[in-house]
Amino acid sequence: MADELKTQLTDTFATHGLTLSSEAESYFLEFLENLKEDHQSECIDAVLEILQKQDTSSTDVDHDRCMAAVQEYDADSGTESIKIKKGGIKKFRLSKQYSCEICGKNYSRATRQFYCIPQILSFSFISFLYLLVGLQLLNTFTSLLPGLCLLAFCSL
Structure with missing residues (x-):
């Protein structure tokens, strides 16, 4: 799954004439892995759009530029990244649909239940x-x- 996501990310950026640095790529991949699969491609497209709106002649996207675009997407999408450490080890993201932090059951955005x-x-x-x-x-x-x-x- 991670390899497919990495390939999709690299190919999408390459088709738009942008190149991610290794730090930016690892940051963006970590962010994408915390999203549900059906929201990942939407996020990639939105971040690409944000990056293309920036006034810069460079086709290389460094970590800071990528992080700023991802945070802008996160703020604009209304999901407000909530990361919870589950068991002190694994992080997961509550996005569009919320998950119970104990059993992992998903709830719709309207209910906003966490337990x-x-x-x-x-x-x-x-x-x-x-x-x-x-x-x-x-x-x-x-x-x-x-x-x-x-x-x-x-x-x-």
């Missing part, structure tokens, strides 16, 4: 237990309060 219902329910249940414990402690304290007040009054 599955079971995780939300388990979190709610734990919160409910903490609330019960807190209320029990409050109840215990309020039942002891008259005795503590009497003890304090008697010690005066």
Whole structure:
């Protein structure tokens, strides 16, 4: 998959008369790998369009120029790159469709849910237990309060 994407990227840039530096290519490939497959070619075309709008006579695209174009695409597309480290190792991108960061299930953009219902329910249940414990402690304290007040009054 990565080799096909690299070939597609190189060929697309070559047909438009642009050449990516190795650093720019690796940066752009990392960005593209975090996108869903059906959005990758759209992203390449949009970044190419941004690069061609820039006033520069150079056909070589260095890392800084590529990074600026990718960030402009990311801001204009409305997806706002959100990268999450999953398990401290792998990064994935929430784009157009959002994924649960625990199980990986996809949600449509309209729902904007990041957690599955079971995780939300388990979190709610734990919160409910903490609330019960807190209320029990409050109840215990309020039942002891008259005795503590009497003890304090008697010690005066």
